[in-house]
Amino acid sequence: MHAITQREPGGPEVLAWTEVPDPEPGPGEVLIDVAATAVNRADLLQRKGFYPPPAGGSEIIGLECSGTVAALGAGVAGWQVGDQVCALLAGGGYAEKVAVPAGQVLPLPPGVDLVTAAGLPEVAATVWSNIVRTAGLSAGETLLVHGGAGGIGTHAIQVGKALGATVAVTAGSAERLERCAELGADILLNYKEVAFEDEVKADVILDNMGAKYLGRNVAALNRLGRLVVIGMQGGVTGELNLGALLSKSASVTATSLRYRPTPEKAEIVADVLERLWPLVAGGAVKPITHGVLPIQRAGDAHRLLDEGGVFGKIVLSVRP
Structure with missing residues (x-):
């Protein structure tokens, strides 16, 4: 098969479409003929050498895919060769074939075509596991989403609204904020012009910035607020005012x-199928x-994401 590989860490130019050995499905795994994959910011970090795959995982970039079941490993039930699926991966998506634990495979959501579905598993599992399973977002609460125009952000806005929350977002331009509003965002914050912590108080904050926003996020929390950090675009080390956190009985996760264990990923994927896929099927x-x-053109896709003008996800078509 062919896959995107790299000879060394570096810029987008190190990515090349080359021939590599075919993967084989192990016990409990499904082999997928990949139709499409999608670009995540983690892919850019891996390309640069900063985000290695879990032990034993594929060195090929790619955290999600869509495609057709090609073969089943020993002990797999519930899937058949020829099923159209999408899947959450620990790596290996930028390829013509990938082997994935069966518990991380999902049917296509009704109404979503095979190529478009490639951009769903990573954002769906990330958003659902964090704002619902970890933070327990409830109807009537306020959700603050940093990076509202990105793949995670555009998905989180819609999930927050579907759950009955008021959704605030940060983005870097009026145009990107307006597009967030079209998805349902209620409070629009241009991070270049306003201090978000002065403009909104949130019950749940989904943060991709890490250290840079740590203190400001705590300041923006309501009493019993929950800050969930899922990225480190703003650095890895910050100062946490425990007094401010204690005074609000708030939490930081x-x-x-x-890097979650396979059984835990399977639990998340099962919950996504049960509770989130109906929201996708219904258009919410x-x-x-x-x-x-x-x-x-994976390198070009990485450049586009790095330049900051992408709204939502970039999908990479693997098969015509």
Whole structure:
């Protein structure tokens, strides 16, 4: 098969479409003929050498895919060769084939085509596991989403609204904020012009910035608020005012989806199927695709994401 590989860490130019050995499904795994994959910011970090796969995982970039079941490993039930699926991966998505634990495979949501579905598993599992399973967002609460125009952000806005929350977002331009409003965002905060902590108080904050926003996020929390950190775009080390946190009886949680044990991922995926997929089927939550590029242009897709103008997800088509 062919896959995107890299000879060394570096810029987008190190990515190349090359021939590699076919993966084989192990016990409990499903082999997928990949139709499409999608670009996540974690992919850019892995390309640069900063985000290695879990032990034993594929060195090939790619945290999600869509495609057709090609083969079943020993002990797999519930899937058949020929089923159209999408899947959450620990790696290996930028390829023509990938083997994945069966518990991380999902049917296509009704109404979502095979290529578009490639951009759903990572954002769906990330958002649902963090704002619902970890933070317990409830109807009537306020959710603050940093990076509202990104893949995670555009999905989180819609999930928050579907759950009955008031949704606040940060983004870097009036145009991007307006597009967030079209998805349902209620409070629009241009981080270049306002201090978000002075403009909104939130019960749940989904944060991709990490250290840079730590103190400001705590200041923006309501009493009993929950800050969930899922990224470190603003650095890894920050100062936490425990007094401010204690006074609000608030909490800070940091999570990573990629490094969770396989059984835990399977629990998240099962919950996504049961509770989130009906929202997608009903149109309350829609996949937001910035554009589709052929997999051979993965480097160009990485450049686009790095430049900061992408709204939603970039999908990479693997098969015509």
